[in-house]
Amino acid sequence: MSRLAEIKRFVLDEFAPDVVADDLADDFDLLDNGIVDSLGLLRLIAWVGERYDIAVDEVELTPDDFRSVEAIAHFVDSHLPLLAQEGLR
C-alpha cells in the first residue's frame, strides 16, 4: 500500500469508518469539514509519529500539516528520518 493510501486508510478507519477510500479526495479538508476535530488531530499526530518514526514532539508543526491526506503525506515525506529517506531502513 502506498503511503498516501495508508494514511487515507487510517483517517477513514479512525474518523469515518463508513466511507470507502475512493470517496475521500486526497485534498479534502479534514479540519474545515469537521472530520478531524481538535482531539482527533492529536490522535492523528501521534499515529503519524509512531508509524513513520518521526519525533513529532520536536518538530514545529501546524494544523495545516494535517489538513488533508495529501498534506499529511507531504509532512511525512519531509520529516522522515534520514535513513528511511535513503531507503536504508
Next chain:
Amino acid sequence: MAIGYRDLRSKVARAAELLAGLPGEEPLAIISHKSPEGLALVAASTHLERPCLLLPVDLGARSRAALLDQAGCRFLLRADTHAVEEVRAPAAAPNLDGVSLLLTTSGSTGIPKIVPLPRNATAAFIDWAATEFGIGPGTVVFSYAPLNFDLSLLDVWTTLAKGGHVVLAEQDRAVDGKYLLGVFTEAAVEVVQAVPLFFRLLLDAADGRSFPAVRELVSTGEAMPPALAARLPEAFPNARLRNVYGSTETNDSFIHDIDPVAGVATPIGRPIDGVRALVVRDGQVVTGAGSGELWTATPFQSGRYLDPALTARGWVDAPTGDGTYFRTGDNVTRDADGVLRLDGRSDLQVKVRGVRTNLLEVEHVVTAHPAVHEAVVLGLPDDVAGHRLHAVVRLCPDATLNSLQLRQHCATRLPRTAIPSTMDIVFDPFPVSPNGKVDRAAVQASLREGVREHVAAR
C-alpha cells in the same frame, strides 16, 4: 511573546483609526481570533462605544451570515489581520443603546442566539471579578477560553482593565497538553479559570510538576469529575479551588469551594452577592429545600436576546415581582443549608469540550440535508470531551449519505464542537413515545444493545 501596555495602546490607537473610518451605527462583526491584535480591535470598538458582535472563529459560514443579518452588521472584521469586508448595504440596525458586546450562545433552531451585554453589566462584572479573585496591576491571569466566550470577560477584559498580565492560549491548540503546559509556565500564573478538560490536559502533561504560584483556580463550564478534583491540591498547593456556575446570558451567578476529597460532584453552591436565584417547579417558587428549574437574575446580565421572540421564552418576570429572571434550563436541588446542586438539563443540551451544545440545533441542521428523512442526535458520554455527538439518521428513499458528506454539510452551519463525530444509518422509523415524539431514550438504548447495524461499507 509578551507585549507591554505601551505596545497594546498603540495597537488600540491604530485599530481605533481603522474603525473611525467605518461609517454608520451598525454593530461591527468581529471574527474573534485571540491575539494582541484581536484584543486591540475589540478594545478600540468598545472605546469608541460602537457595539461589536464577537463571532466564534470556527462558526460555519451560513450560521455566520444569519448572525450578521440578525444583528444588522454592515462590516465584518478579522481580529487577527484587521481585514475589513463590507457584507451588506447600510440598513436599520436593531436598538443597541448602551450595549458594548454582542455574544452568541447555542440555540435550538440551527442559528445561535445573540446576547447583547449592556456596558454597565460588563463594568459591574469586571468590578466583581477583580475583587473576588484579587486581579490588579501585574496579576498574571491565564486565558484558556476562546475570546468570544463570556469567560473572557474575566480572563482577558478584567485583567486588562485592572492593569494585569494576561497569558493567551491559542484556541487552535487548546487540547494539546504539551503546548498548554508550555504557555502556562511562560509566566507565573496566579489566576486561572477554565473548563475541567483544561486542568486534566495540563496535569497529564505536567507529569507530577506543581504550580505553586497559582492562588485562584476556577473550574467552570461543567462539573469537575471527582477523580480530577482529587489531583488538584498536589498540583496547585497554594490555590483556593472554586467552581463557578454561570451562563452567557447572565455571566457568573454561583460560586462554591471545591472539596477535592469529597468524591462527589461539586455543588454549584450559593448565589454570588447581588445575584438572585429562584428554584421554580410547576410555576411555583420553591422556598427552602426542594427541586426545580433554576432561574437567575444577576447584576451582569443581558436581560434579553436580540431576537424578541427568543427573549419571550428565555426571560421571564418572576412571580416574586422583583424583575426579569433568566430561565437557565438547568434543574437543581436546594438542600436545607441553601446549597444548590445541578440535576441535569430540562432540555437537550450537553457540553462538548466545555461548549454548551443543543442537540436539537444539531438535529435541525442534520435533518436539513436533502438525503435525510429524519435524524436523532445523541450526546454520548466521553471520558475526555465530556460528550461526543452521535447522529442516527434515517435516509429518504433511494438517497445515499456518508459521514463525510454529513459532516461537510454540518461544518458550514455549526461550530466544530457541534459536528457529530459518528453516524449510524437506520432503515426503520424511529421508535416513538406515547405522546408521538421520537423516543430518544429508546434510540440510544438500541445503540447500546448493538441492534442498529453500524454502517461500515468498505
